Amino acid sequence: MNDEVEPAVPDAGPTVPELQRRLAEFAAARSWQQYHTPKNLASALTVEAGELLEIFQWLTPEQAADVMSDARSAHRVRDEVADVLAYLLQLCTVLEVDPLRALAEKIERNESRFPVP
Amino acid sequence: MNDEVEPAVPDAGPTVPELQRRLAEFAAARSWQQYHTPKNLASALTVEAGELLEIFQWLTPEQAADVMSDARSAHRVRDEVADVLAYLLQLCTVLEVDPLRALAEKIERNESRFPVP
Amino acid sequence: MNDEVEPAVPDAGPTVPELQRRLAEFAAARSWQQYHTPKNLASALTVEAGELLEIFQWLTPEQAADVMSDARSAHRVRDEVADVLAYLLQLCTVLEVDPLRALAEKIERNESRFPVP
């Protein structure tokens, strides 16, 4: 052992494929895969998006912009973001869609569709 | 220049932070950031989730499972997945939420909440 | 006064305009009208529709068809139906849309659009 400092490697955090694998293992361990049809997952995604919107629905723009400065509402936002992402990724796993490539391609299409003035 | 072949690096595809940066640049170039309040983005996310659900709403489970084998409906699915992800990522950018960490933490909470039988 | 029995008049129940008036009075008494912008009401309508869908999202078709035979889930369904209708009627009040005429006209348009085979 020596005193050399390890080069600073930023913790990259989890990747989308890793999260998809963990979600699949989580569901398999609980025999929940039978419920994970595309239709059910698309329903659950919409329901969770509604729960995320619910946080903001009666807020003024100022209150909405400030939602992360309160620990309880910040936790609620992160929790609902996680739920939306969880169902979106599980739907993508079931349908064999790569969500990141799908978005990259959409951005390219939109760049043609909405040219910069 | 030489003839050496580059070591085969699998194309990892776009990452979430890269897509967030591209979405921010796209909106900035068109002066659309003014519309990207948390409330508007949460609304747009819910609207797009509904459009994704619309693809499946009248299908039987068999038809829904087969949706990617038709080129036109496969394109529609990828397009709506991209829209949902785009608004989710833009909302996360505005609120400074890391969506991948939020989901990793949620999976950990769910592992305690729903222990494997 | 006499002993004659009144002819049996079925209790027609509340009408849509009566419910709209009661909802307006309820909101006014609590100074909630300031929150009842068209955008907020349309958001709340979508959120509540999601809560109604949530009841059904993991059920099999058989379980879904049977949802009213359990007192607790029957109450939950009626409660969410009421919430959806409440926000739809309040939105119609604010926008001065007659929801029943709008639907009658839509049915007429659909009769031309989808002729009986």
Added chain:
Amino acid sequence: MNDEVEPAVPDAGPTVPELQRRLAEFAAARSWQQYHTPKNLASALTVEAGELLEIFQWLTPEQAADVMSDARSAHRVRDEVADVLAYLLQLCTVLEVDPLRALAEKIERNESRFPVP
């Protein structure tokens, strides 16, 4: 025939039960009843609520309040209100829920739950 004018009876417009009957006849004539499971109708309701919200999602409060003064957007609002109501009423028919009584009862519960200050 004579020249007597009929007494002015205000046209009460369609009632909810009449609209429910017309929607049921419309679906039966096209053999669409097979699709009208509670789960599918709740999905369709949520999708249509999203389409109604879509009209308002990028508007300022001022623009949203003014949406009925433009003939085209007014038509779009009435059309989406009709779609939301159509699926809500069809869901109520299938589940044998009286939507107007459900709402009247909910208003009563809310009067206890949120007493006037």
